[in-house]
Amino acid sequence: MPCVTWCAATLRGSWSAPPNAASHFRNPTDAVPLRASTVPDAGSLLQTGASLLWLPQAGLLAWALQGLLQGDGLPAVQIPAVGVLLVGLARAACDAWGARRAFRSARVRLSDLRAQVALALAARSPLDRARPASGLAASGMAEQAEAVVPYWTRYQTARLRVMVVPPVIFLAVLPLSWVAALVLMVAAPLIPLFMALVGWRAKAASDAQMVEMGGMNAFLLDRLRGLATLRALDAVDATVLRLRDAAHALKQRTMAVLRIAFLSSAVLELFSALGVAMVAVYIGFHLLGPFDFGAWGRRLTLGQGFFVLLLTPAFFEPLRELASVWHDRAAGEAALGALNRLAAQGIVLPGAVGPQQTPDLLAGKPARSTPAVEIQGLRLTHPGASHPVFEGYDLHVAPGEHLVIAGASGAGKSTLLALIAGLLPAQGGSILIDGVPLSAGSATALRTRMAWVGQKPHIFAGTVQANVALGRAPASAAAVVAALRFAALEGVAQAHPNVGLGEGGVGLSGGEAVRLALARAAVDPAVDLLLADEPTAHLDAATAAQVADALLQLAVGKTLIVATHDPVLAARVGRAGRIIQLAAARETPA
Numbered sequence: 034m035p036c037v038t039w040c041a042a043t044l045r046g047s048w049s050a051p052p053n054a055a056s057h058f059r060n061p062t063d064a065v066p067l068r069a070s071t072v073p074d075a076g077s078l079l080q081t082g083a084s085l086l087w088l089p090q091a092g093l094l095a096w097a098l099q100g101l102l103q104g105d106g107l108p109a110v111q112i113p114a115v116g117v118l119l120v121g122l123a124r125a126a127c128d129a130w131g132a133r134r135a136f137r138s139a140r141v142r143l144s145d146l147r148a149q150v151a152l153a154l155a156a157r158s159p160l161d162r163a164r165p166a167s168g169l170a171a172s173g174m175a176e177q178a179e180a181v182v183p184y185w186t187r188y189q190t191a192r193l194r195v196m197v198v199p200p201v202i203f204l205a206v207l208p209l210s211w212v213a214a215l216v217l218m219v220a221a222p223l224i225p226l227f228m229a230l231v232g233w234r235a236k237a238a239s240d241a242q243m244v245e246m247g248g249m250n251a252f253l254l255d256r257l258r259g260l261a262t263l264r265a266l267d268a269v270d271a272t273v274l275r276l277r278d279a280a281h282a283l284k285q286r287t288m289a290v291l292r293i294a295f296l297s298s299a300v301l302e303l304f305s306a307l308g309v310a311m312v313a314v315y316i317g318f319h320l321l322g323p324f325d326f327g328a329w330g331r332r333l334t335l336g337q338g339f340f341v342l343l344l345t346p347a348f349f350e351p352l353r354e355l356a357s358v359w360h361d362r363a364a365g366e367a368a369l370g371a372l373n374r375l376a377a378q379g380i381v382l383p384g385a386v387g388p389q390q391t392p393d394l395l396a397g398k399p400a401r402s403t404p405a406v407e408i409q410g411l412r413l414t415h416p417g418a419s420h421p422v423f424e425g426y427d428l429h430v431a432p433g434e435h436l437v438i439a440g441a442s443g444a445g446k447s448t449l450l451a452l453i454a455g456l457l458p459a460q461g462g463s464i465l466i467d468g469v470p471l472s473a474g475s476a477t478a479l480r481t482r483m484a485w486v487g488q489k490p491h492i493f494a495g496t497v498q499a500n501v502a503l504g505r506a507p508a509s510a511a512a513v514v515a516a517l518r519f520a521a522l523e524g525v526a527q528a529h530p531n532v533g534l535g536e537g538g539v540g541l542s543g544g545e546a547v548r549l550a551l552a553r554a555a556v557d558p559a560v561d562l563l564l565a566d567e568p569t570a571h572l573d574a575a576t577a578a579q580v581a582d583a584l585l586q587l588a589v590g591k592t593l594i595v596a597t598h599d600p601v602l603a604a605r606v607g608r609a610g611r612i613i614q615l616a617a618a619r620e621t622p623a
C-alpha cells in the first residue's frame with residue numbers, strides 16, 4: 034500500500050469546512066466547477082470609461098480646428114485646449130485607477146480559486162489513485178494559475194472595451210457620414226471572425242503547452258525524489274536525456290503558442306490599417322470635392338471630417354488591444370481548465386469536508402475507555418477493481434486487545450487498516466470505534482484517538498521537532514524530546530529536535546523513520562488506538578526488533594492492530610493477543 038501517514042493529524046484542527054461542502058461519504062469522480070465571478074470588474078469598467086473620454090477630446094480638437102479655419106484666432110483654441118487637458122487628465126486617472134483595481138481584484142479572485150483547489154485536493158483520500166501527482170498539482174496551482182491574472186486584467190478589460198467603445202464611436206460617426214460608418218461596420222466584424230479562427234488554434238496549442246509543462250514538472254519532481262535510486266541504478270544519464278527531450282518538447286509547444294499569438298496580431302493590424310486608410314481616403318476626397326456623397330445629403334465641414342478621422346483609429350484601437358492580449362485568453366482559459374481538473378472530486382477522505390463533531394463527541398459517555406473496534410458487514414470494492422476486497426466482513430477487536438492481521442499479499446490488510454482509520458469510505462456495513470459509528474461527521478474526531486505507523490512514514494521537509502509534533506497542541510518541546518527518547522532516537526544525531534530533515538525523510542534511515550513515526554504516536558496522550566501497517570518491513574532483524582520493542586511498549590493499555598508478514602513481530606504481538614488470517618475477505622482463526 035502507498036505510504037499513508039498521519040493525514041489525520043495534519044488535517045486535524047486546521048480544517049474549516051466550506052458551508053456548502055458535502056457531509057457524507059462519497060465516491061464519484063465528478064468535477065465541481067470552481068466558483069469564479071464572471072461579472073465585469075469595476076476596474077475594467079473604469080478603464081472602458083477612460084477610453085470613451087477620447088470622444089469629447091476629439092470633439093474639442095475638431096472644434097478648435099474649425100474655429101481656426103473660420104478665423105476666430107487664439108480664443109478659438111484656448112477653451113478647447115483647456116478642455117482637452119482636463120479630460121486627458123481625467124482619462125489618465127481613470128485608466129490608472131481602473132488598472133490598479135482590476136489587478137487587485139484579480140489577485141483576490143485567484144487566491145480564492147487556489148483556496149478552493151487546495152480544499153478539493155485535501156478532501157481526497159490518500160488512497161485515491163486518481164489523485165493528481167503532487168508535481169502536477171503544485172505546478173497547476175502555483176505556476177499555471179498565474180495565467181488567469183492577465184486573462185482577467187487584460188483580456189477581459191479589452192473584451193469589455195471592444196463591446197462598448199466601437200459601437201459608441203460608430204453611433205457618433207453615423208449621423209455625420211454613413212459611408213465612414215459603413216466602412217467601420219464592414220471592417221469590424223472581419224477582425225473578430227479571423228481572430229476566432231486563430232484563437233481556436235491558439236487554445237489548442239496553449240492546452241498542449243500546459244499539459245507538457247505539467248508533465249515535465251511531475252517528471253522532474255518524481256526524479257528528484259528518486260535521485261538516490263537513480264544514482265544507485267546508474268540511470269542518471271538516461272534521466273538527463275529524457276529531461277532534455279521533455280524540455281525540447283516544451284520549447285516547441287511554447288513556440289507554437291507564440292507563433293499563433295503573433296499571427297493573430299498580424300491579422301488584426303492588417304484589417305484595422307485597411308479600415309483607417311479607407312475612411313481617410315473617403316474623408317479626404319469628400320473634403321476636396323470628388324466624393325460629394327455619404328454625408329446624408331450635406332457636405333462635411335473640415336472640423337467634422339477631422340472629428341471622424343480622429344475617431345476612426347480609436348474605433349479599431351480596442352480591437353487591436355484585444356489582439357495583443359488574445360493569447361492571454363487562451364493561456365487563462367487553459368489555466369482555469371487545469372485548476373478545474375485539479376479540483377475534480379475523487380474518493381473523499383471521510384471527515385475532510387462537512388460539519389464535524391468535536392473531539393469530545395464522546396461527551397455522552399461518562400469516561401472515555403480504551404476503544405473496541407466493531408466491524409459489521411463491511412463492503413468495499415476499489416474503483417476499477419473487478420472483485421471486492423471486503424464483502425460482508427465482520428471483525429471484533431476488544432478494548433485493549435492486541436491483534437495481528439496476517440494474510441497473503443493483496444488480501445486487504447492495509448485496506449482494512451485504512452478503513453478503520455477513516456482514510457477510505459466504506460461502501461457498506463459499519464465500523465464502530467468505542468461504540469461511535471465511523472462516519473464523515475465523526476471521522477476527524479475519532480482520528481484524534483488513532484495513530485498510524487506505516488512501513489514508509491512520510492517525513493516533511495522541516496525540523497525533527499515539527500515532524501514529530503505535526504502541529505498538535507499537546508506536543509510541546511519537552512513532550513517531543515520525551516517521545517524521541519521513547520522511540521530510542523535520542524542517540525541518533527539526525528533525530529535531534531532542531532535538526533532539519535529533507536522532504537521524504539532525506540537524512541534518516543528507514544528504521545529511524547519508522548521510529549520517528551512511533552515518536553509521533555507517543556507524543557500524543559490522546560492516542561489509544563494504534564494502527565501499524567507492516568512496521569518492520571524492509572528492516573534488518575536488529576532494527577525490526579527495536580521497532581517491535583517500541584511498538585509493544587507504546588501499545589501497553591491501548592488497542593493495537595498490526596498488519597504484518599513478519600513472523601517474529603506477529604509472534605511477539607500475538608503472544609498476549611490474537612492473530613487472524615485475512616483471506617478472500619474472510620476472517621479465519623490462525
Ligand SMILES: Nc1ncnc2c1ncn2[C@@H]1O[C@H](COP(=O)(O)OP(=O)(O)OP(=O)(O)O)[C@@H](O)[C@H]1O
Binds near residue numbers: 440442446449596
Ligand atoms: N488505492 C487503491 N486503489 C485501488 N486498488 C487498491 C488500492 N490499494 C490497494 N488496492 C487493491 O486492493 C487489494 C488489497 O490491497 P492491500 O494493499 O490492502 O493488500 P495487503 O494485504 O495489505 O497487501 P500487502 O501485504 O502486499 O501489503 C489489492 O488487490 C490491491 O491491488
